[in-house]
Amino acid sequence: QLQLQESGPGLVKPSETLSLTCTVSGGPISSSSYYWGWIRQPPGKGLEWIGSIYYTGSTYYNPSLKSRVTISVDTSKDQFSLKLSSVTAADTAVYYCARPSLIQGYGMDVWGQGTTVTVSS
Amino acid sequence: QSALTQPASVSGSPGQSITISCTGTSTDVGGYNFVSWYQQHPGKAPKLMIYDVSSRPSGVSNRFSGSKSGNTASLTISGLQAEDEADYYCSSYTTSSTWVFGGGTKLAVL
Numbered sequence: 001q002l003q004l005q006e007s008g009p010g011l012v013k014p015s016e017t018l019s020l021t022c023t024v025s026g027g028p029i030s031s032s033s034y035y036w037g038w039i040r041q042p043p044g045k046g047l048e049w050i051g052s053i054y055y056t057g058s059t060y061y062n063p064s065l066k067s068r069v070t071i072s073v074d075t076s077k078d079q080f081s082l083k084l085s086s087v088t089a090a091d092t093a094v095y096y097c098a099r100p101s102l103i104q105g106y107g108m109d110v111w112g113q114g115t116t117v118t119v120s121s
Numbered sequence: 122q123s124a125l126t127q128p129a130s131v132s133g134s135p136g137q138s139i140t141i142s143c144t145g146t147s148t149d150v151g152g153y154n155f156v157s158w159y160q161q162h163p164g165k166a167p168k169l170m171i172y173d174v175s176s177r178p179s180g181v182s183n184r185f186s187g188s189k190s191g192n193t194a195s196l197t198i199s200g201l202q203a204e205d206e207a208d209y210y211c212s213s214y215t216t217s218s219t220w221v222f223g224g225g226t227k228l229a230v231l
Contacts, residue, residue, distance in 0.1 A: 037220070039167075046124070046225040047159075047167065047210050060218050063122055096166055106214035107157035107172030114166055 002027040004097050004112035012091075012119050018084040022097030022112060029078045030055045035100040036080045037108065038071065040093040048093075052100055053080055087119045125150065125211055125223035132229040138199040141226045143211030144192060149221050151192035155214035158187060158196045161225075162207045170209075171196060198228070206230040 008020035022036070029036065037052035051061040053071045061069050065084070073080040084091060094116050098108040126144040133139040143150065143158075150156055156174045159167035169178055171187040174194060184199045194213075198205055211223040 039222075047161075047212075047222040049212075049220040049222055052220065062219065063217075098167075100214075100220065101172075104169070104178065105155045105157065105173035105176070106220065107155075107169050107178075107212075108159075108167070109169045109172075109178060111166040111168075 002099070002110050004099065004110055006095060006097050006112045006115040008115060008117070010116055010118060012087055012117060013121050014088055014119055015086055018082070018087050018091060018117055018119075020082045020095055020097075020115065020117070022080050022082075024078040024080075029073065029080065030075045033102050035060075035102075035106075036073065037098050037100050038082045039096045039098055039108070040091075041096070041114075042090075042093040050082065050084075050095075089119050091117070092119045093117060122149070122215065122217070122219060122221050125213060125221055127209075127211060127223040127226045129224070130227045130229065132231055133198075133201045134231050135201050135203065137201050138197060139201060139228065140198075141196045141209055141211075141228070143194040143196070143213075143223050145194075145213055145221070146192055148217065149213040149215040150189065150194050150211075152216045153214055154189065156187065156189055156194040157212045158185075158194075159210045159212065160205075160207045161210065167210060201230050203230050 038050040099110040158171035
């Protein structure tokens with residue numbers, strides 16, 4: 001059974017870069033049937049799609065975050081990563097990694113448990 | 122891109138049916154049949170309940186159903202149960218090859 005696990009610092013200082021990694025276990029990241037994505041949820045608020053990547057390295061970003069976001073994939077380690085630069089308190093959120101599935105109409109059928117990132121000095 | 126529009130809250134009694142709407146534009150909900158719905162209980166990750174507007178993943182109860190007309194998609198939950206109380210989010214793949222979520226709807230089972 002495929003599982004996703006987010007990892008990274010829980011506290012980031014304002015103006016610095018937030019870096020998170022999602023490790024895929026139980027299945028290969030190099031599958032033509034899936035994308036890999038990042039979604040976040042600020043405290044008490046709704047879900048926001050950050051961006052997605054295909055195993056080939058093609059990336060797709062939320063236009064509102066595009067200037068600050070970089071998503072990359074390491075197929076040798078079955079991992080994909082998120083970097084969000086110049087963070088502010090507004091970037092405080094639970095960050096999820098997930099798997100958008102071409103088989104299920106781009107629906108995100110597998111999610112990580114989420115990791116809380118707080119932006120504070 | 123703007124978030125899809127959902128009602129902030131809906132409520133129903135056990136056994137009843139409720140419907141949650143999700144309104145977008147011709148570049149997202151109206152552009153493709155790639156609308157998904159997610160259930161999220163407090164402190165938990167979202168769970169995919171509906172994809173391709175009306176398809177259910179294996180293991181999801183047939184009490185959950187989806188539909189779409191034009192730029193508006195809908196999720197209907199029939200035979201409400203206490204365990205259905207949660208937040209529900211719609212999402213759509215867009216014509217710009219991006220994803221967009223709705224603002225979320227809190228379902229109360231009274």
